[in-house]
Amino acid sequence: MADRQTPGGQTAARPPHIVRRSIARLIRFAAAALGVSSLVTACTGLPAEPGAAVRGTGDLGVVIERATGRLQVVETTGMTSLGTIDGLGDLSHASVVFSRDGRYAFVFGRDGGLSRVDLLAQRITHRVKQAGNSIGGAILQGGKVVAAQNYAPGGIKLFDAGTLELLSEIPAIGPDGRRSKVVGLADLPGQRLAASLFEAGEIWIIDASDPRQPQVTRLPAGREPYDGLMTPDGRWYLAGLFGEDGLSLVDLWQTPPATRKVLSGYGRGETPLPVYKMPHLRGWAMAQGQAWLPAIGRHELLVADPARNWQEQARVAVAGQPVFAMARPDGRQVWVNFAFPKNDTVQVVDTATRQVVKTLTPCHGVLHMELTPKGEALWLSCRDDNRVEVYDTATFRRIATLTADQPSGIFFTVRAQRIGM
Amino acid sequence: MADRQTPGGQTAARPPHIVRRSIARLIRFAAAALGVSSLVTACTGLPAEPGAAVRGTGDLGVVIERATGRLQVVETTGMTSLGTIDGLGDLSHASVVFSRDGRYAFVFGRDGGLSRVDLLAQRITHRVKQAGNSIGGAILQGGKVVAAQNYAPGGIKLFDAGTLELLSEIPAIGPDGRRSKVVGLADLPGQRLAASLFEAGEIWIIDASDPRQPQVTRLPAGREPYDGLMTPDGRWYLAGLFGEDGLSLVDLWQTPPATRKVLSGYGRGETPLPVYKMPHLRGWAMAQGQAWLPAIGRHELLVADPARNWQEQARVAVAGQPVFAMARPDGRQVWVNFAFPKNDTVQVVDTATRQVVKTLTPCHGVLHMELTPKGEALWLSCRDDNRVEVYDTATFRRIATLTADQPSGIFFTVRAQRIGM
Numbered sequence: 077m078a079d080r081q082t083p084g085g086q087t088a089a090r091p092p093h094i095v096r097r098s099i100a101r102l103i104r105f106a107a108a109a110l111g112v113s114s115l116v117t118a119c120t121g122l123p124a125e126p127g128a129a130v131r132g133t134g135d136l137g138v139v140i141e142r143a144t145g146r147l148q149v150v151e152t153t154g155m156t157s158l159g160t161i162d163g164l165g166d167l168s169h170a171s172v173v174f175s176r177d178g179r180y181a182f183v184f185g186r187d188g189g190l191s192r193v194d195l196l197a198q199r200i201t202h203r204v205k206q207a208g209n210s211i212g213g214a215i216l217q218g219g220k221v222v223a224a225q226n227y228a229p230g231g232i233k234l235f236d237a238g239t240l241e242l243l244s245e246i247p248a249i250g251p252d253g254r255r256s257k258v259v260g261l262a263d264l265p266g267q268r269l270a271a272s273l274f275e276a277g278e279i280w281i282i283d284a285s286d287p288r289q290p291q292v293t294r295l296p297a298g299r300e301p302y303d304g305l306m307t308p309d310g311r312w313y314l315a316g317l318f319g320e321d322g323l324s325l326v327d328l329w330q331t332p333p334a335t336r337k338v339l340s341g342y343g344r345g346e347t348p349l350p351v352y353k354m355p356h357l358r359g360w361a362m363a364q365g366q367a368w369l370p371a372i373g374r375h376e377l378l379v380a381d382p383a384r385n386w387q388e389q390a391r392v393a394v395a396g397q398p399v400f401a402m403a404r405p406d407g408r409q410v411w412v413n414f415a416f417p418k419n420d421t422v423q424v425v426d427t428a429t430r431q432v433v434k435t436l437t438p439c440h441g442v443l444h445m446e447l448t449p450k451g452e453a454l455w456l457s458c459r460d461d462n463r464v465e466v467y468d469t470a471t472f473r474r475i476a477t478l479t480a481d482q483p484s485g486i487f488f489t490v491r492a493q494r495i496g497m
Numbered sequence: 498m499a500d501r502q503t504p505g506g507q508t509a510a511r512p513p514h515i516v517r518r519s520i521a522r523l524i525r526f527a528a529a530a531l532g533v534s535s536l537v538t539a540c541t542g543l544p545a546e547p548g549a550a551v552r553g554t555g556d557l558g559v560v561i562e563r564a565t566g567r568l569q570v571v572e573t574t575g576m577t578s579l580g581t582i583d584g585l586g587d588l589s590h591a592s593v594v595f596s597r598d599g600r601y602a603f604v605f606g607r608d609g610g611l612s613r614v615d616l617l618a619q620r621i622t623h624r625v626k627q628a629g630n631s632i633g634g635a636i637l638q639g640g641k642v643v644a645a646q647n648y649a650p651g652g653i654k655l656f657d658a659g660t661l662e663l664l665s666e667i668p669a670i671g672p673d674g675r676r677s678k679v680v681g682l683a684d685l686p687g688q689r690l691a692a693s694l695f696e697a698g699e700i701w702i703i704d705a706s707d708p709r710q711p712q713v714t715r716l717p718a719g720r721e722p723y724d725g726l727m728t729p730d731g732r733w734y735l736a737g738l739f740g741e742d743g744l745s746l747v748d749l750w751q752t753p754p755a756t757r758k759v760l761s762g763y764g765r766g767e768t769p770l771p772v773y774k775m776p777h778l779r780g781w782a783m784a785q786g787q788a789w790l791p792a793i794g795r796h797e798l799l800v801a802d803p804a805r806n807w808q809e810q811a812r813v814a815v816a817g818q819p820v821f822a823m824a825r826p827d828g829r830q831v832w833v834n835f836a837f838p839k840n841d842t843v844q845v846v847d848t849a850t851r852q853v854v855k856t857l858t859p860c861h862g863v864l865h866m867e868l869t870p871k872g873e874a875l876w877l878s879c880r881d882d883n884r885v886e887v888y889d890t891a892t893f894r895r896i897a898t899l900t901a902d903q904p905s906g907i908f909f910t911v912r913a914q915r916i917g918m
Contacts, residue, residue, distance in 0.1 A: 130617055132598030133553040134913055135640075153597055153640060176574055176870070177553030178599070196551055217871045219556075219574060265827045265872060266891050309785065310827035329829070329849050364730065365786040365804065383786065383804070406686045406731035406916055408750070428750050449597070449914035450638045451686060470687050492555055493870035493911050495827055 128197035133178030137488035155476035165189035171212035174492035176219035230255035250276025260304020272301035297324040306496030338386035361403030370398030404451040446486040457483035549618035554599030558909035576897035586610035592633035595913035597640035651676035671697025681725020693722035718745040727917025759807035782824030791819030825872040870911040878904035
């Protein structure tokens, strides 16, 4: 087909651009013969993305299958699984952030592996082993830089979100010259990050406007910050303290930023309970302007009010030691799961009445929960029963069940649209 | 190519499946000749979504080109235009909501046309002429039902979001038996809607759990509600009143819901200014728990606090009669545009200090503004200068300019993830 008869009857090779044009015509003919007229556009125009699905990404999510190093891609409209992606390494305690277009998931494995996964093509596009022991990460506001927080060697690394090229490394060296474990990494407005240093007892505010030359502001935090939270408005960074009672708070609207202690007496004078599992602060909930915090070791949520100097406003008794306290996006409900032996239980608190309005015992080993973007449904992982369950948050009825191999974290692409997630 | 020689030398028509297979081979050959091996998969394998792009939808948006009945599809990562879609009718005062996966835009035209547009394939998939004069719409929490609010005939219609099949019609008949114009339609948590009836002076709360049998709760609102707003937490519905001073408020957490007046004296006793353009309440901003409202006819924003019975906390003087007051997602800034003759001006208020921190005069006829999901950039439409401009909200520098034909509304897919948008 690339040759033609000359007027004189001879066969002559065509120049390449004529060949391309002819082949495009041929494809158009073939498509027309197939009765797929618009195939023409697909086959002659952009783009060619073999094997990738054409679909919106606003309702996508991933479920971590921790034991098998696998990711399950799910969608929350039909509440189905779309496929699995293998080869992600050790995914115990893995966490995920998303590109701003919702197409790519960045998976931080416990073994220091950082993978960029294409949710539409269902494959790993890039993967680096960036540390020996890692605990999660963040994506900067503009979406161009991904940051990993590492235990060993303790520090933060910044990567190009398109290629996972290492842009810079920030060793977490405290005042005594030794490296700390980094926890509580979160993105702030303005291409910045906040993080906490466990051994050094510091909170760092990192300006990564130039990600090859990040600038660090060091603040004293108190003894052993073990996790941190950025409020969804990007104003307050809170670090939970393991080595003392209370939390360390930074008001990022203050110039220059400074730390202060809040809620410092919440367990004082009472017999401390043994701590079965540290609460995860990333799950702390803001609802109706107040913060709902899982108390360490106590069977309580604490309610604190940022507008009243973060003073304790109330305590709500719950079934066990809370791990995650997640607000429905409208703030009317807070969903809570628990440490062993109550890790078969989930409770729902009505934030208007501060009462537990529902106690569910869905399954064994409830590890994580995630709410849909507008909050009509909650997904939870049942590690020991190898499934994910979906609940209608209005009726508390189970509306779907998905099979998963020891599922832990559940992450939806809406996180790409939210500060500090 | 669809015929072949039989062994006996005759030409025989092939059965269709053989034809298809041959053509697939032909396409493969043609693609190989073009040196585009992956085209093969794209053209012969799944999925058959002709002409549609494989890409994430989290960074997509649309710009209304009002005079030409055209939509421009844009993306906010590279800040570029991806194409245009024609044939949408009268788009003056058009508004847009998005499917929960971010792939489809529902465009409400002033002429009553409702179109479902595929942003990935860049085409209209469904279109109905559903009223004579329409003013916008909403999509319910679950994403399965789209609602249109109509001036003529006054009422609300519910449509299947997948097919635009009419599910039910709610005529806006007030206590006197006459039809009203419907304004301020917004989605609430729990498959519900709120709307205001201009002539009837009512606020309606509509339970559309069964969209073929919606249930209406009617509340008295005051004289001539002209627009309404749902706070992002789904708790407060406010209607601005044209026929009297102040606003009508519903606390949707209250059982049964009831209306009350708030901010009723804000213009009293002073000489009213002529109103050049009604402020749009959909743009009202919540920042740090407070509501920032454009005052009607006055060169002021009002700050009201829901936690203090919606009392006025402050007024901020601005350059003209405000039209939209839009909060950056972190609440630190409120961006304001103005009615004629100040429609060449945009101001930025710092919500921490309540001061105007920047005055821009970007162009003539600034009609609308939209912030990126995490707030790093603001897009604005310059109707009279036929362009869209993008600003960095940290530096206030213009970072991109796009050509557009008399652009009005700008809408990003992140609206699909937010209550009341």
